[in-house]
Amino acid sequence: GLPERVTIHEVGPRDGLQNEKAIVPVADKAEFIARLADAGLRTIEATSFVHPKWVPQLADAEELLATMTRAEGVRYPVLVPNERGLDRALASGITEIAVFASATESFARRNLNRTIDESLEMFAPVVGRARENGLWVRAYVSMAFGDPWEGEVPVEQVVSVAVRLMDLGCSQLSLGDTIGVGTPGHVTALIGALTEAGVGADRLAVHFHDTYGQALANTLAALRCGVTVVDSSAGGIGGCPYAESATGNLATEDLVWMLHGLGIETGVDLPKLAATSRWMAARLGRPSPSRVVQALSSK
Numbered sequence: 001g002l003p004e005r006v007t008i009h010e011v012g013p014r015d016g017l018q019n020e021k022a023i024v025p026v027a028d029k030a031e032f033i034a035r036l037a038d039a040g041l042r043t044i045e046a047t048s049f050v051h052p053k054w055v056p057q058l059a060d061a062e063e064l065l066a067t068m069t070r071a072e073g074v075r076y077p078v079l080v081p082n083e084r085g086l087d088r089a090l091a092s093g094i095t096e097i098a099v100f101a102s103a104t105e106s107f108a109r110r111n112l113n114r115t116i117d118e119s120l121e122m123f124a125p126v127v128g129r130a131r132e133n134g135l136w137v138r139a140y141v142s143m144a145f146g147d148p149w150e151g152e153v154p155v156e157q158v159v160s161v162a163v164r165l166m167d168l169g170c171s172q173l174s175l176g177d178t179i180g181v182g183t184p185g186h187v188t189a190l191i192g193a194l195t196e197a198g199v200g201a202d203r204l205a206v207h208f209h210d211t212y213g214q215a216l217a218n219t220l221a222a223l224r225c226g227v228t229v230v231d232s233s234a235g236g237i238g239g240c241p242y243a244e245s246a247t248g249n250l251a252t253e254d255l256v257w258m259l260h261g262l263g264i265e266t267g268v269d270l271p272k273l274a275a276t277s278r279w280m281a282a283r284l285g286r287p288s289p290s291r292v293v294q295a296l297s298s299k
């Protein structure tokens with residue numbers, strides 16, 4: 001069966017904007033986030049407290065958090081890699097964070113300058129202190145299907161990192177298909193293996209990139225396994241010009257079109273959301289890659 005309702009974890013302001021060449025002014029980011037909330041999104045990943053040299057697009061995290069409106073009932077998680085990031089997030093009044101691990105050594109090294117073991121050691125005090133402060137903690141596991149340097153990633157390798165992350169005390173685990181190579185059978189196999197290892201669908205989210213056009217099929221496979229939290233990016237922004245992936249995250253509009261067609265509630269007002277993505281596309285200087293945004297625009 002399929003769920004009656006799906007929670008969309010909107011990542012456009014973070015995963016989308018971190019991968020765009022253009023650096024968007026902080027006032028436009030704040031307006032983007034406000035418009036996403038107005039379109040009905042209830043979880044909006046706002047930014048990252050990472051090293052500004054690593055992700056200059058999000059170097060304005062403090063200023064954004066100080067100036068943006070936080071709407072009633074909306075959650076604004078931020079990415080935090082280490083204790084320095086946690087200190088910054090706490091100082092900004094954040095109540096939800098996400099740590100981000102890799103299923104492969106190659107990407108752990110490139111993304112965090114650490115081995116997998118070292119990155120888990122880095123996260124342990126972050127999760128511990130976050131929970132002492134009453135924060136909700138999500139964990140990502142990137143390269144959960146394939147890796148550009150290592151090829152297909154064995155399911156057992158993902159399960160091992162996932163279990164260690166959940167043992168640290170994280171509440172939700174998002175399975176990242178960072179380069180978009182996964183297919184529905186692989187999704188079903190991975191969720192099955194995680195369930196057997198004690199990380200059930202009620203604690204999972206899926207994070208698909210649409211590089212190979214598989215994101216919606218993969219999402220449907222995950223929903224059939226009992227997953228009810230899906231990550232997506234408004235307008236599908238985030239195509240990284242420097243990485244292997246030519247396209248960004250699954251577009252929120254494409255996801256909403258499918259879910260509403262299936263009679264699944266999301267709380268999202270699709271025309272309002274598509275208008276927001278067209279507005280952001282004008283700021284980024286390129287059309288939205290979302291098929292649904294394009295189709296609605298040509299009407």
Ligand code: HMG
Binds near residue numbers: 048054142176
């Ligand atoms: P490092 O160079 O090993 O850092 O980077 P370090 O711990 O050696 O510290 C070096 C200096 O950086 C120190 O300053 C620290 O204070 C400073 P110094 O003492 O030399 O003056 N520093 C910081 N400054 C501000 N904020 C911080 C911070 N941390 C250290 N948080 C580090 C290690 C983790 C910091 C770095 O690798 C980093 O920032 N990585 C982030 C990379 C990133 O954001 N990637 C994108 C997100 S992951 C993703 O997109 C995938 C996902 O979408 C899911 C999917 O698609 O699969 C989530």
Ligand code: MG
Binds near residue numbers: 207
């Ligand atoms: Mg991503």
